[in-house]
Amino acid sequence: MSTAIIRPILKKDIQPIATLIRSVLVEFGVPKVGTAYEDKSLDDLYTYYQKPRAYYFVIEVNDMILGGGGVAQLENYNGNTCELQKMYFHPSIRGKGYGREMIELCLDKAKQYRYDQCYLETMTYMRTAQAIYQKYGFDYIDGPMGDTGHYSCPVHMIKDLTA
Numbered sequence: 001m002s003t004a005i006i007r008p009i010l011k012k013d014i015q016p017i018a019t020l021i022r023s024v025l026v027e028f029g030v031p032k033v034g035t036a037y038e039d040k041s042l043d044d045l046y047t048y049y050q051k052p053r054a055y056y057f058v059i060e061v062n063d064m065i066l067g068g069g070g071v072a073q074l075e076n077y078n079g080n081t082c083e084l085q086k087m088y089f090h091p092s093i094r095g096k097g098y099g100r101e102m103i104e105l106c107l108d109k110a111k112q113y114r115y116d117q118c119y120l121e122t123m124t125y126m127r128t129a130q131a132i133y134q135k136y137g138f139d140y141i142d143g144p145m146g147d148t149g150h151y152s153c154p155v156h157m158i159k160d161l162t163a
Contacts, residue, residue: 002062004093006105009056009068011046016065017058017086018042024088030123034152036086045086048072053113056086057105059098066090069102071110074119077146081158082115087129099129103136107161116162119145121153133157 009017025037032038041048049056049070056070069087084106089098110118120138122129138157145156 004066004098005060006057006098006101007060009046009049009058009070013058013065014044014046017045017068020065020068020090021086021088024090027091028123028126031152035150039149042086045070053082053115055106055109055113057102059089059093059102061093066093067098067102069106071106071113071115071118073115074146075148079117079145080115081117081119081145082110082113083146083148084110084118084120099132100136103132107136107159111161116160118159118161120157121148121150122155122157124154126155130155130157133159 021042022037025035030037036042045056049072051072054070054072057068058065059067067089070085071082072085074081074083087102107118120133121144136159138159141156141158143156145158
């Protein structure tokens with residue numbers, strides 16, 4: 001088995017990561033409306049993450065993009081809160097610790113950027129992901145923060161980064 005490389009997103013990753021994310025969303029039966037599936041940024045994540053206090057990592061194995069995740073300022077929110085974004089993995093690398101590694105890298109970046117909180121949105125039935133988020137200190141909150149456009153994602157979680 002080849003070693004996975006986790007690195008910053010590059011221009012050459014634009015199409016492969018968009019394809020991967022959309023295929024995972026379809027696999028999990030996530031609605032195509034009101035979720036990351038229809039985000040305009042998904043078609044050029046490289047450019048989207050070139051703004052201040054934003055970062056996106058990809059997981060590469062044998063020159064193939066098999067996962068990714070990032071952080072950026074929470075859209076349409078005035079507080080010092082980032083969002084854990086676009087964290088998806090190909091089935092071949094799930095259950096091998098990459099989710100935990102990606103969360104750690106993203107939270108380290110969020111702390112480096114001096115965000116006070118990290119927010120995320122997910123689907124009710126993505127229980128494995130929620131369990132991992134909880135292990136990293138994310139707590140459930142009653143509703144959305146900001147306006148990400150992901151109105152079909154009913155689960156909202158937040159983590160305090162100042163402690």
